[in-house]
Amino acid sequence: MSTATVAAEHAARGRHEDRPFIRKYVFSTDHKIIGIQFLFLSLLFLLAGGLLAMTIRWQLGFPGQPMPGGGVMPETMAPGGVVLPEFYNALVTMHGTFMVFFAIMPLLVGVFANYLIPLKIGAPDMAFPTLNMWSFWLMIPAGTLMLASFFVEGGAAAAGWTAYAPLSANPEYSGVSAGQQLWCLSLIVFALSSLLGSVNYITTVVNLRAPGMTWFRMPLSIWALFVTAILAILAVPILAGALIMLLFDQTLGTHFFLPAEGGQPLLWQHLFWFFGHPEVYILILPAMGITSDVISNGSRKPIFGYHSMVYALIGIAFLGWIVWGHHMFQSGMNPTLGTTFMASTLVIAVPSAIKVFNWLGTMWRGSIHFTTPMLNGVAFVSMFVIGGLSGMFMAAAPVDIYIHDTYFIVAHIHYVLFGGSLFAIFAGIYFWFPSMFGRMMSERLGKIHFVLTFVTYNLTFFPMHILGMGGHMRRIYDPSQYEFLRPLMPMNRFITISAFLLLAAQLPFMVNFVWSLFRGKKAELNPWRDNGLEWTVPSPPPHGNFAETPTVYRGPYEFSSPLAEEDFLPQNRPVAAP
Amino acid sequence: MQHWWFPANASSYGGQLDSLFFVILYITGAVFLIVEVALLYFLFRYRRGANQTATYIEGSTAAEIVWTTIPAAICIFLALFSQRLWSEIKDPDRIPPDAVPLEITAKQFEWHIRYPGPDGRQGSDDDFSKRNELHVVVGRNYAFRLTSEDVIHSFFVPVFRLKQDAVPGMHLSGWFRPTSTGQWEIACAELCGLGHYRMRGRVWVHTAEDFDRWQASQAAGAAPAAPPADSVASSGARAS
Ligand SMILES: [Cu+2]
Ligand SMILES: [Cu+2]
Numbered sequence: 095m096s097t098a099t100v101a102a103e104h105a106a107r108g109r110h111e112d113r114p115f116i117r118k119y120v121f122s123t124d125h126k127i128i129g130i131q132f133l134f135l136s137l138l139f140l141l142a143g144g145l146l147a148m149t150i151r152w153q154l155g156f157p158g159q160p161m162p163g164g165g166v167m168p169e170t171m172a173p174g175g176v177v178l179p180e181f182y183n184a185l186v187t188m189h190g191t192f193m194v195f196f197a198i199m200p201l202l203v204g205v206f207a208n209y210l211i212p213l214k215i216g217a218p219d220m221a222f223p224t225l226n227m228w229s230f231w232l233m234i235p236a237g238t239l240m241l242a243s244f245f246v247e248g249g250a251a252a253a254g255w256t257a258y259a260p261l262s263a264n265p266e267y268s269g270v271s272a273g274q275q276l277w278c279l280s281l282i283v284f285a286l287s288s289l290l291g292s293v294n295y296i297t298t299v300v301n302l303r304a305p306g307m308t309w310f311r312m313p314l315s316i317w318a319l320f321v322t323a324i325l326a327i328l329a330v331p332i333l334a335g336a337l338i339m340l341l342f343d344q345t346l347g348t349h350f351f352l353p354a355e356g357g358q359p360l361l362w363q364h365l366f367w368f369f370g371h372p373e374v375y376i377l378i379l380p381a382m383g384i385t386s387d388v389i390s391n392g393s394r395k396p397i398f399g400y401h402s403m404v405y406a407l408i409g410i411a412f413l414g415w416i417v418w419g420h421h422m423f424q425s426g427m428n429p430t431l432g433t434t435f436m437a438s439t440l441v442i443a444v445p446s447a448i449k450v451f452n453w454l455g456t457m458w459r460g461s462i463h464f465t466t467p468m469l470n471g472v473a474f475v476s477m478f479v480i481g482g483l484s485g486m487f488m489a490a491a492p493v494d495i496y497i498h499d500t501y502f503i504v505a506h507i508h509y510v511l512f513g514g515s516l517f518a519i520f521a522g523i524y525f526w527f528p529s530m531f532g533r534m535m536s537e538r539l540g541k542i543h544f545v546l547t548f549v550t551y552n553l554t555f556f557p558m559h560i561l562g563m564g565g566h567m568r569r570i571y572d573p574s575q576y577e578f579l580r581p582l583m584p585m586n587r588f589i590t591i592s593a594f595l596l597l598a599a600q601l602p603f604m605v606n607f608v609w610s611l612f613r614g615k616k617a618e619l620n621p622w623r624d625n626g627l628e629w630t631v632p633s634p635p636p637h638g639n640f641a642e643t644p645t646v647y648r649g650p651y652e653f654s655s656p657l658a659e660e661d662f663l664p665q666n667r668p669v670a671a672p
Numbered sequence: 673m674q675h676w677w678f679p680a681n682a683s684s685y686g687g688q689l690d691s692l693f694f695v696i697l698y699i700t701g702a703v704f705l706i707v708e709v710a711l712l713y714f715l716f717r718y719r720r721g722a723n724q725t726a727t728y729i730e731g732s733t734a735a736e737i738v739w740t741t742i743p744a745a746i747c748i749f750l751a752l753f754s755q756r757l758w759s760e761i762k763d764p765d766r767i768p769p770d771a772v773p774l775e776i777t778a779k780q781f782e783w784h785i786r787y788p789g790p791d792g793r794q795g796s797d798d799d800f801s802k803r804n805e806l807h808v809v810v811g812r813n814y815a816f817r818l819t820s821e822d823v824i825h826s827f828f829v830p831v832f833r834l835k836q837d838a839v840p841g842m843h844l845s846g847w848f849r850p851t852s853t854g855q856w857e858i859a860c861a862e863l864c865g866l867g868h869y870r871m872r873g874r875v876w877v878h879t880a881e882d883f884d885r886w887q888a889s890q891a892a893g894a895a896p897a898a899p900p901a902d903s904v905a906s907s908g909a910r911a912s
Contacts, residue, residue: 179866179867179869180866183863183865183866183868186863252865253863254863258823258824258862258863260822260823260824260840261823261824261863261864261865267780267822267823267865268865268866269865269866353839353840353841353842354840354841357841358841359824359839359840359841359842360839360842393718393726394726395726395727395728395729396728396729396730396731398729398730398731398732398735399730399731399732399735399736400730400731401731402731402736402740424826424835424836424837425824425837425839426836426837426839426842426844429758429759429762429763429764430763432758432762433755433758433759436751436754436755436758437748437751440747440748440750440751441744441747441748441751443743443747444740444743444744444747447739447740447743448736448739448740448743450707451735451739452731452736454707454710454711454714455729455731455732455735457711457714457715457718458714458718458729459718459726459727459729460714460718460726460727461718461719461720461724461725461726462714462715462718462719462720463720464719464720472711472715475711476707476708476711479703479704479707479708480704483700483703483704484700486696486699486700486747486750487693487696487697487700489750490692490696490750490751490754491754491758491762492688492689492692492754492757492758492761493689493692493693493696493754495689495761495762495833495834495835496689496693496830496833496835498826498835498861499826499828499835499861499862500861560677563677563678564677564678564679565678565679565828565830565859567828567859567860567861568861568863569863569868570868570869571868571869572869572870573869575869575870575872576857576859576872577857578679578830578856578857653726653728654725654726654727654728655728656728661725661726
């Protein structure tokens with residue numbers, strides 16, 4: 095399929111403006127609308143996941159005390175606002191599930207892959223617009239099933255977001271039966287949604303690039319989303335397969351993971367992490383791509399080492415398949431395998447290091463504009479460094495003996511997924527909001543949001559490293575049960591208070607987002623003086639994106655080029671040879 | 673005991689594990705400082721007001737080579753350096769041959785520890801079991817076989833720097849040698865259900881005399897223990 099045929103198809107389908115409201119904004123096949131639908135849905139789940147986290151934090155900081163406002167929770171979960179142990183296990187499970195599958199992943203992939211890929215490669219839409227619509231609308235039953243599981247008998251799944259069998263496979267062990275089944279069903283539907291999206295992203299990038307948009311003229315955001323889609327299409331079916339096996343164990347009496355009848359509990363872990371580690375990169379590669387775009391723009395300088403940035407992405411994607419066992423050092427897996435996984439895990443740090451140094455190189459001798467997107471991009475770099483370096487501790491298998499399943503791991507994942515992914519998501523939202531909605535977000539509120547978030551985020555998650563060093567286990571309802579954890583209770587309370595402030599720090603973002611949607615300053619053409627094709631069309635871009643197919647002459651990072659009078663040079667602007 | 677940092681160490685390999693932690697802390701700490709200081713310096717030095725025009729630089733192959741090889745060298749060094757301690761702790765072939773055998777069985781939400789009794793052999797008449805109580809002698813090697821009756825638990829003794837998942841259907845072996853007397857806690861580190869947070873046991877490290885006195889008091893009062901769960905696979909072999 096070529097760009098021309100897709101364009102022709104669009105023309106044949108009639109002008110978008112003539113379509114009824116429901117086809118235009120609800121069951122839309124326009125990649126931009128679908129991206130925006132993903133944005134609203136996943137921001138809601140992000141908020142819901144955050145509220146679950148607050149309930150967890152309250153119980154850890156003030157075990158057994160009624161949570162302020164906790165009276166609204168049903169008797170079966172938190173009578174009088176005091177969280178029950180069974181509900182606590184559901185909270186940790188659902189917080190992880192919401193954040194990974196319904197917030198961060200759709201924010202990065204659902205929003206930015208959908209919105210940016212066609213616009214940035216000069217295509218009128220995705221290769222398969224109808225499939226794309228389905229990939230969004232499948233998220234609705236997936237999310238509904240997951241939310242509904244809170245209200246069935248026995249409550250929501252409570253075996254952790256990693257659902258280790260046999261706890262997850264046999265309801266006698268967890269006391270949760272319908273909730274765990276709904277969890278499996280919901281994620282199977284989610285997997286389908288993710289696969290439909292990924293097929294689309296790959297096909298679109300391979301086939302629909304505008305004339306002149308060679309592979310090495312693609313923005314790193316697109317490279318990252320492309321590599322991510324390949325990871326997803328290979329990893330998500332493994333998750334789906336494992337979930338189906340787990341669901342069969344729960345409902346049909348199979349024994350894939352139940353040892354009494356010859357099943358293997360470790361099989362679940364191998365399958366889950368064979369998906370789960372690539373998933374970690376699904377959650378961070380797009381963030382790296384967004385950060386690259388934003389940092390080059392904010393430094394007014396080409397990205398340093400574009401080719402090595404691409405090779406590092408590809409290197410991470412390959413190595414990401416041979417490190418899953420680092421989650422299983424203490425699982426009873428053969429310790430010789432542990433050695434192998436330790437080596438591969440330490441090696442995968444190298445491409446990440448390359449990326450960090452190249453971002454630094456990009457800022458070096460630039461002219462750094464401290465816009466809100468840039469601030470969040472820089473925060474990504476500085477926090478991802480902490481998350482990456484803390485990963486070295488658990489990669490060293492002997493150290494992992496002690497810190498495995500402690501708050502050190504919790505600190506690490508939050509430095510990667512909040513300090514990393516979420517700051518990049520904020521950068522991306524601030525940066526592309528004008529393109530999505532034709533209005534600017536307030537820079538002043540944006541900066542307030544950034545500073546408050548950056549500070550309270552570090553106050554919340556950094557001390558968790560120290561809890562972990564103290565031996566504080568994850569997923570325990572009441573740390574004060576243990577004598578050796580009692581001295582850590584003041585720190586637990588400090589973290590809880592910081593976490594509540596961190597939630598409060600999101601208020602300026604919410605206000606800014608909603609206010610700017612309706613009242614924001616009208617976006618001028620190319621407000622960030624960027625080179626990407628998405629800024630060569632009006633904001634928001636019309637249906638079909640480009641009035642005529644653009645021709646691309648160069649890469650996306652030609653800032654401060656000697657060939658241009660201004661400090662930027664759009665990809666589609668012809669320049670006479672000097 | 674007040675601590676915010678590591679708890680006391682009371683096992684033969686715990687000190688090495690802590691040292692490895694600090695080696696990694698120094699390496700990563702140095703990298704962290706270099707990167708963050710460079711980042712802050714660049715942000716200040718090349719801020720828009722101070723540097724009106726950016727310099728058009730696309731990259732540097734020499735720089736790429738430097739910052740690929742140095743991290744690679746550090747990572748390979750760390751892998752090799754860590755490997756020694758990992759196999760010392762976890763390699764089943766390196767369990768000291770003189771170790772006293774213990775059978776540990778986890779179930780929701782308690783630890784059952786079966787002692788070999790005065791003859792030092794599991795599966796004999798003088799064996800006895802204790803619930804949530806691990807009594808050992810300072811300076812003596814112990815080899816345990818760990819299993820679970822229901823879900824996955826994780827046997828965690830923070831002061832020994834010891835953690836091993838207990839998996840139903842598997843008998844996993846490990847060892848430790850306590851190095852100081854005292855009384856500490858055993859925790860479950862893997863989410864195992866409703867009572868996970870209170871799956872707590874205790875470890876006593878005695879002098880030999882104290883231990884013998886304790887063991888004699890057990891033998892007098894206790895009923896004979898049930899035979900070990902799986903006496904066929906009683907070698908130290910790890911199922912995997
Ligand atoms: Cu991993
Ligand atoms: Cu347990």
